[in-house]
Amino acid sequence: MENSPHTRESAHPTPLTYVKIAAILVIITAIEVGIFYVDALTDVLIPIFFVLSAVKFTLVVMFYMHLKFDERIFSWLFVGGFLLATFLIIALMILFGSL
């Protein structure tokens, strides 16, 4: 393992793939803002927002931050920090009676 963010550069996506990912991100954001104004969806908005946000998050991490193409150790380092942060948020909210 090298002391660099990645070691398999040849596997990186093409600029066209990057543009396609950006288009998907913009479309998802437009959907988020669009459904925000739909009164009929008020009861299910929060889970929908979480799912759409998770898709955007994953796309950026996998393709723009190229974790999909890198050594697994980098994924573990980042996902480890992310999961720890998620558990921390949930634990603190339970501790302070907000959940």
Next chain:
Amino acid sequence: MLMWVFLGSECMFFGTLLATYLIYYGQGLPGTPTPGEILDIPTTSVSTFVLLMSSLMMVLAYSSISRGNVKNFRIWILCTALLGSTFLGFQIFEFTEFAHEGLTPKTNLFGTTFFTLTGFHGAHVTVGVIWLLSLFGYSFKGDLTKDGGLNVDLVALYWHFVDIVWIVIFTVVYLIGVTNG
């Protein structure tokens, strides 16, 4: 590898700020602004779009330097810095508007936690813009293609991290915050 350790620790940093925001959500003083009253979704949607586009410019800059095309790299990295600065402009506008409408960090718990969370994100964007501009300047003097464009890759990882933090803030603080508040 150290960059990934740093980004993992940054997840924890923003996680604690977000947890604080969520814990005190809905506990503002009566008669003071709430998220539902003050947060402006249309304006923030535009600034979110700007930040997403800056991430696209960043990957195109990285792609250019990976192929040894310094000229294109300069164009894309400058576009990234420009869009990052535009996002900061939106944030300054938003903060100023909120102050005029009576929401400051001292007003209530919503104000304190909101300004701390989004302010730290803005500070990260500012650091990113400075880093991007310094690389743009360095491209005229040094060789950015050495080590497979490692310097550019590091700033790219940082910039995309700032982007994903905003994806979470936009969803939790703005969309869900206004829906509930």
